Amino acid sequence: MPRKRRYRFVGWQAPSRPKRHPHVQQLRKKKMTVLCILGSIAMVFFLFGFLGGRISGVRVAKQYLAQLDETKIALQQTEDALLEAQSVPEEVPVMREEIVYPWxxxxxxxxxxxxxxxxxxxxxxxxxxxxxxxxxxxxxxxxxxxxxxxxxxxxxxxxxxTEEKQQELFEAKVQYYMDQGQDRAQAEESATYWVQRPGTxxxxxxxxxxxxxxxxxxxxxxxxxxxxxxxxxxxxxxxxxxxxxxxxxxxxxxxxxxxxxxxxxxxxxxxxxxxxxxxxxxxxxxxxxx
Ligand SMILES: [Zn+2]
Known part of the structure; x- marks a missing residue:
């Protein structure tokens, strides 16, 4: 008769971790320290980078705003110039105030x-x-x-x-210059230097x-x-x-x-x-x- 195996409940115990070698523990500590230092350095770099980025970002934003302002001013000036140009007629005839002199x-x-x-x-x-x-x-x-x-x-x-007499004299002078080869307009111009046009x-x-x-x-x-x-x-x-x-x-x-x-x-x-x-x-x- 086979022998009944009797099992005795002895409870469960977590297997204890094998103890590491002390040298390994030291190495681990050093590793952790190095990691901490590296992490800190990385954090510092990150912070500098972040702040630097923020500062340069502000600078860029400021420059952009300044450019916007300049553009706005330039546009305003152009608009003003256009309005001014529109409001002034091309040629304003300057009318001199005629002085009335005695006879x-x-x-x-x-x-x-x-x-x-x-x-x-x-x-x-x-x-x-x-x-x-x-x-x-x-x-x-x-x-x-x-x-x-x-x-x-x-x-x-x-x-x-009289007006008629002046016309007669003027025409005679015009004819004189036309006889010399000038056309009517030229002859009138030449004649005016010596005989005034009627009315002048x-x-x-x-x-x-x-x-x-x-x-x-x-x-x-x-x-x-x-x-x-x-x-x-x-x-x-x-x-x-x-x-x-x-x-x-x-x-x-x-x-x-x-x-x-x-x-x-x-x-x-x-x-x-x-x-x-x-x-x-x-x-x-x-x-x-x-
Ligand atoms: Zn005279």
């Missing part, structure tokens, strides 16, 4: 034609048949008498002209006279050398007249030298104009011709 200082030239409805003033007809504004007549008579008293023989060769001549105002020396009646530059012109240029202002188109003022008056054309402006203005060697345009609009 004796009325300016007539290519830029200041006679106004529509201009009324020809009352005139005094001279013995020669010429005429002048009755208000300027006494001064003209005195000047002629003064020249004669100086032993000279002044001769009035032109005075008041002082002769239509009855305030201008052309005076020559009886001994030399040609209307050319040599006229200035005649005794009558020498005397008139020296004394005309005393009577309220000016040499209207001096040789050195052609660029302002737009008219060639006419050492025979005298214009009445009154004694005060005449003495200032002749005394300073300026022309009527400069006297009336000094700020334009500084």
């Amino acid at each position: 004796n200082l009325m300016l007539i030239n290519a830029q200041h034609p006679l106004q529509d409805g201009y009324v020809v003033p009352e005139q005094t007809i001279l013995a020669s048949g010429h005429s002048i504004d009755e208000r300027a007549y006494p001064a003209l008579q005195d000047m002629m008498d003064g020249a004669r008293a100086a032993g000279l023989e002044p001769l009035i060769c032109s005075s008041f002209r 001549s002082e002769h239509q105002m009855a305030l201008a006279v052309d005076i020559v020396d009886s001994s030399y009646q040609l209307l050319d530059e040599a006229q200035e050398q005649t005794p009558v012109q020498i005397w008139l240029m020296e004394h005309c202002a005393e009577y309220g007249f000016i040499l209207r188109y001096p040789t050195d003022k052609s660029d302002i008056t737009g008219v060639g030298y006419e050492p025979w054309h005298y214009r009445y402006v009154g004694v005060e203005a005449a003495q200032e104009i002749m005394g300073q060697g300026i022309c009527l345009e400069e006297y009336l609009y000094p700020d334009q011709y500084e």
Whole structure:
């Protein structure tokens, strides 16, 4: 009979760990220490990296915001410039405030034609048949008498002209230049230097006279050398007249030298104009011709 095996319950015990060798334990401790140190170093690096990243990130963000601001400012400036450009018309005609001068200082030239409805003033007809504004007549008579008293023989060769007469003279001059080969536009341009277009001549105002020396009646530059012109240029202002188109003022008056054309402006203005060697345009609009 087989022997019954009897089992005795002895309980369970966890198997005790085999004890490690002390050397192994030391190695493990060292390993742990090294790992801790490495971990700490890694943590430090991580923190630096994180903070550095944050700092550089802030910097990038700040730069980005600054660029945004600059872009915004630039856009605003562009918008302002566009608005400004839109609000200003391309060319604003600057209208000068016209000064109303008394009759004796009325300016007539290519830029200041006679106004529509201009009324020809009352005139005094001279013995020669010429005429002048009755208000300027006494001064003209005195000047002629003064020249004669100086032993000279002044001769009035032109005075008041109607619009039609001025047109006739202008057309004759235009034809003269066309005969020389210029086309109509060129000829008108050339003629304007010597004969004013109708509506822009002082002769239509009855305030201008052309005076020559009886001994030399040609209307050319040599006229200035005649005794009558020498005397008139020296004394005309005393009577309220000016040499209207001096040789050195052609660029302002737009008219060639006419050492025979005298214009009445009154004694005060005449003495200032002749005394300073300026022309009527400069006297009336000094700020334009500084
Ligand atoms: Zn004249």
